[in-house]
Amino acid sequence: MIKFFLMVNKQGQTRLSKYYEHVEINKRTLLETEVIKSCLSRSNEQCSFIEYKDFKLIYRQYAALFIVVGVNDTENEMAIYEFIHNFVEVLDEYFSRVIMFNLDKVHIILDEMVLNGCIVETNRARILAPLQILDKMSES
Amino acid sequence: MVVPLLKLQDLIQEIRGAKTQAQEREVIQKECAHIRASFRDGDPLQRHRQLAKLLYVHMLGYPAHFGQMECLKLIASPRFTDKRVGYLGAMLLLDERHDAHLLITNSIKNDLSQGIQPVQGLALCTLSTMGSAEMCRDLATEVEKLLLQPSTYVRKKAILTAVHMIRKVPELSDIFLPPCAKLLHERHHGVLLCTITLIMELCERSPAALRHFRKMVPQLVQILRMLVTTGCSTEHSVSGVSDPFLQVQILRLLRILGRNHEESSETMNDLLAQVATNTDTSRNAGNAVLFETVLTIMDIHSAAGLRVLAVNILGRFLLNSDKNIRYVALMSLLRLVQSDHSAVQRHRPTVVECLRETDASLSRRALELSLALVNSSNVRAMIQELQAFLESCPFDLRADCASGILLAAERFAPTKRWHIDTILHVLTMAGTHLRDDAVANLTQLIGGAQELHAYSVRRLYSALAGDISQQPLVQVAAWCIGEYGDLLLEGNCEVEPLQVEGEEVLALLEKVLQSQMSLPTTRGYALTALMKLSTRLPGDNYRIRQVVSIYGSCMDVELQQRAVEYNTLFRKYDHMRAAILEKMPLVEQGGPQVDEEAKESKEAAASVPTEPQASKLLDLLDLLDDTSEDAQHPPALNPSPEGTLVHLLDLPCAPPPLGKPQEKGVLEKEGENVLFLLLCRVRLICPFPPVCPYSMPILVGKGFIQSCHSLLAPFRVFPLFQTSSPGQQGPASSPISSHISSHFPIGPQTLPPQALGISCSFYTKCSFPGTSSDWLSRGRHFSLKCQMPSHTTPI
Numbered sequence: 001m002i003k004f005f006l007m008v009n010k011q012g013q014t015r016l017s018k019y020y021e022h023v024e025i026n027k028r029t030l031l032e033t034e035v036i037k038s039c040l041s042r043s044n045e046q047c048s049f050i051e052y053k054d055f056k057l058i059y060r061q062y063a064a065l066f067i068v069v070g071v072n073d074t075e076n077e078m079a080i081y082e083f084i085h086n087f088v089e090v091l092d093e094y095f096s097r098v099i100m101f102n103l104d105k106v107h108i109i110l111d112e113m114v115l116n117g118c119i120v121e122t123n124r125a126r127i128l129a130p131l132q133i134l135d136k137m138s139e140s
Numbered sequence: 141m142v143v144p145l146l147k148l149q150d151l152i153q154e155i156r157g158a159k160t161q162a163q164e165r166e167v168i169q170k171e172c173a174h175i176r177a178s179f180r181d182g183d184p185l186q187r188h189r190q191l192a193k194l195l196y197v198h199m200l201g202y203p204a205h206f207g208q209m210e211c212l213k214l215i216a217s218p219r220f221t222d223k224r225v226g227y228l229g230a231m232l233l234l235d236e237r238h239d240a241h242l243l244i245t246n247s248i249k250n251d252l253s254q255g256i257q258p259v260q261g262l263a264l265c266t267l268s269t270m271g272s273a274e275m276c277r278d279l280a281t282e283v284e285k286l287l288l289q290p291s292t293y294v295r296k297k298a299i300l301t302a303v304h305m306i307r308k309v310p311e312l313s314d315i316f317l318p319p320c321a322k323l324l325h326e327r328h329h330g331v332l333l334c335t336i337t338l339i340m341e342l343c344e345r346s347p348a349a350l351r352h353f354r355k356m357v358p359q360l361v362q363i364l365r366m367l368v369t370t371g372c373s374t375e376h377s378v379s380g381v382s383d384p385f386l387q388v389q390i391l392r393l394l395r396i397l398g399r400n401h402e403e404s405s406e407t408m409n410d411l412l413a414q415v416a417t418n419t420d421t422s423r424n425a426g427n428a429v430l431f432e433t434v435l436t437i438m439d440i441h442s443a444a445g446l447r448v449l450a451v452n453i454l455g456r457f458l459l460n461s462d463k464n465i466r467y468v469a470l471m472s473l474l475r476l477v478q479s480d481h482s483a484v485q486r487h488r489p490t491v492v493e494c495l496r497e498t499d500a501s502l503s504r505r506a507l508e509l510s511l512a513l514v515n516s517s518n519v520r521a522m523i524q525e526l527q528a529f530l531e532s533c534p535f536d537l538r539a540d541c542a543s544g545i546l547l548a549a550e551r552f553a554p555t556k557r558w559h560i561d562t563i564l565h566v567l568t569m570a571g572t573h574l575r576d577d578a579v580a581n582l583t584q585l586i587g588g589a590q591e592l593h594a595y596s597v598r599r600l601y602s603a604l605a606g607d608i609s610q611q612p613l614v615q616v617a618a619w620c621i622g623e624y625g626d627l628l629l630e631g632n633c634e635v636e637p638l639q640v641e642g643e644e645v646l647a648l649l650e651k652v653l654q655s656q657m658s659l660p661t662t663r664g665y666a667l668t669a670l671m672k673l674s675t676r677l678p679g680d681n682y683r684i685r686q687v688v689s690i691y692g693s694c695m696d697v698e699l700q701q702r703a704v705e706y707n708t709l710f711r712k713y714d715h716m717r718a719a720i721l722e723k724m725p726l727v728e729q730g731g732p733q734v735d736e737e738a739k740e741s742k743e744a745a746a747s748v749p750t751e752p753q754a755s756k757l758l759d760l761l762d763l764l765d766d767t768s769e770d771a772q773h774p775p776a777l778n779p780s781p782e783g784t785l786v787h788l789l790d791l792p793c794a795p796p797p798l799g800k801p802q803e804k805g806v807l808e809k810e811g812e813n814v815l816f817l818l819l820c821r822v823r824l825i826c827p828f829p830p831v832c833p834y835s836m837p838i839l840v841g842k843g844f845i846q847s848c849h850s851l852l853a854p855f856r857v858f859p860l861f862q863t864s865s866p867g868q869q870g871p872a873s874s875p876i877s878s879h880i881s882s883h884f885p886i887g888p889q890t891l892p893p894q895a896l897g898i899s900c901s902f903y904t905k906c907s908f909p910g911t912s913s914d915w916l917s918r919g920r921h922f923s924l925k926c927q928m929p930s931h932t933t934p935i
Contacts, residue, residue: 078464082424103196116268122329130293
């Protein structure tokens with residue numbers, strides 16, 4: 001089960017955070033800083049899976065952005081690694097501009113893909129379909 | 141509203157533009173004030189924008205609870221954009237602990253039944269994230285209806301909401317069990333994916349569900365087979381593998397179903413083999429599927445051939461250049477090594493290669509796996525590799541590596557010399573990271589290998605001459621040099637030719653004594669070693685006497701006491717010096733004693749009943765002081781594993797083995813002096829003061845005994861070593877009490893000529909009132925009593 005999903009930039013600022021298990025708000029910042037620290041301190045040749053407390057962290061770097069997913073023990077790390085890439089591809093297809101200014105849309109996409117910690121949909125077309133409908137509605 | 145409202149994008153830009161934390165906080169606070177004002181009396185059309193901004197601010201960590209009621213209002217609004225933000229807000233801001241969450245139950249219910257898909261989707265999403273138990277119960281029927289709707293978009297969400305509901309309210313699983321069978325027939329991958337997740341959840345919750353779903357194994361196998369064999373449809377394939385996510389989920393479900401169940405496992409065997417061989421491994425997606433397959437094979441009752449296949453796949457992973465895959469492979473191999481040891485052995489060279497990784501998590505895994513793979517046939521090669529690793533590994537791994545090497549060496553050492561070499565090497569490399577009993581083990585090992593005394597003392601001497609900073613090494617070296625100093629000077633050992641002058645040895649020991657890096661314990665060792673050398677080295681002992689007298693005024697109490705005693709030994713008892721400083725008798729026991737010893741010291745540390753027992757000892761000595769007749773006999777606690785404590789101090793535990801010379805105890809004329817000498821002996825022979833803090837029996841040299849033999853006759857002495865019956869600890873076992881018992885047995889004993897000794901307990905490092913000198917004086921009184929042969933007073 002996915003516990004949380006974070007998008008962080010290189011300076012350590014959180015760009016997107018979604019928790020699938022309740023965490024206190026002050027603990028969230030603490031968790032984020034620690035997680036980010038451990039991911040940022042790793043170099044390129046090191047492997048992308050870290051063990052942190054009772055989670056496993058799987059992270060992937062895309063230019064200046066780190067995507068970190070925290071899972072519990074039962075998940076297949078490599079599948080989640082693949083999933084992160086899938087997510088980024090979806091974002092790529094939808095957003096022509098920089099992502100960060102349309103945070104709510106990113107949330108929508110993420111909600112389409114992950115529900116309560118489980119992967120729902122991985123097909124790009126199907127994920128983006130509702131969003132495209134939404135866009136058409138708001139334009140009209 | 142005078143100030144035009146910022147759009148979310150502008151707000152984000154502004155926040156990012158803030159250069160300092162304080163500036164950012166200012167911007168946010170200002171904005172929050174606006175948002176609050178707007179909520180109170182603002183334009184309902186703009187409300188969703190405000191809430192969106194608030195959510196962003198919340199994500200950055202600022203409090204946003206005043207937005208909760210707004211979420212409710214937005215959810216209730218008929219406009220989709222409002223609902224969207226409202227539901228998102230509900231997901232982020234509300235949760236079970238706030239009472240407000242129940243208020244949205246009604247809204248959700250309405251939305252779910254309205255039949256507008258996106259809205260239903262939203263509602264389901266929120267429900268699945270933050271639905272509490274009450275909400276779930278209320279809305280279960282709604283969700284169930286949605287499970288069977290034709291629209292796949294809603295259905296998959298409904299299924300995952302069902303998963304969440306089952307987690308919250310396990311009783312609901314009955315409702316959601318029947319539809320699963322039908323759902324498995326779907327072609328839509330999204331629905332399938334969710335269904336499988338649901339089935340997994342159900343199976344984990346109840347064994348009845350597990351049995352129910354086992355019937356579906358053939359169907360699942362069929363689905364997976366279709367995925368693997370048919371050409372990948374473009375819509376689901378990820379880098380050439382058709383829907384790896386679905387494959388992984390199915391495999392995981394098969395794992396759960398096949399665990400501990402022969403029949404299902406058999407059905408799966410073929411398929412697993414097929415997946416394992418057909419999957420394209422050039423990309424990560426394929427490897428992910430393969431990894432899951434391997435995990436499944438390991439968990440179910442698979443055929444032996446299949447298991448070997450799994451191990452081989454893992455071996456192949458180890459050779460992959462991608463670090464992630466290697467990490468995953470090492471972890472799985474670690475799990476496998478217990479059950480399929482021989483299969484994993486075949487990949488040993490690759491595992492050893494992985495030790496050289498720069499990545500910390502990889503090298504740690506590789507270390508664990510390598511240690512698990514050491515056995516008697518490959519021990520030399522493996523330990524060599526591990527030693528090479530020890531030299532270069534990061535600090536946090538050193539302790540584990542060092543203790544792992546020592547443990548493996550102990551279990552599988554082919555020869556004693558190799559063993560000693562290995563331990564020496566580890567000590568030089570990573571001495572400071574070792575456990576405390578490593579020193580004890582090594583001294584015991586060296587002491588036991590008589591033929592290697594010369595060799596070991598030379599090696600230790602050279603090591604010490606090179607570096608005096610590693611404390612365990614220094615301690616062992618000092619002890620050895622003290623014991624076998626004469627062998628060091630002989631210079632005719634073929635293997636380690638080394639010309640050493642007596643003066644050099646003394647100089648080295650003095651250096652250790654004076655060095656800042658030496659711990660007090662180490663200094664104690666060094667001083668004792670110097671003292672022993674006074675008999676072993678030729679020539680007069682002027683230098684040694686000088687050193688010893690200097691330390692008579694040392695600040696460290698322990699060291700001072702030793703020095704004073706040694707000094708007195710030089711001055712008053714020079715004729716007995718040789719006898720006292722004799723070589724220690726060799727220890728017979730080996731490894732298992734270590735555990736007992738550890739147990740002993742642990743029990744010693746944990747013994748609360750120390751108090752009453754100790755006070756008994758106090759009483760005992762007091763009584764002795766008062767020459768009272770009703771000296772308490774110490775409780776007859778079992779003699780047994782004092783054998784171990786005794787062992788610590790190099791006393792043979794079993795009845796005299798192999799004709800080693802027995803130590804006999806003798807008393808001098810002046811009881812005072814006897815005790816003094818005995819105390820000296822303690823200093824000299826006890827290399828392990830930190831390990832045995834409470835009491836130290838004394839062993840007196842044979843020469844000593846012979847010179848005073850006649851005096852022994854009228855006194856009560858008692859067997860020094862018991863026939864050890866290990867494990868028979870007395871009920872209130874404390875080292876003191878049981879020690880008393882082993883050395884003060886009840887009843888008079890006559891003096892058999894062979895196996896006897898005198899033992900006297902006293903405390904050197906204990907939490908008792910008074911310093912050692914107190915005990916010394918008590919002891920003196922006590923020994924005076926010994927002159928009077930008394931039937932009841934034990935010695």
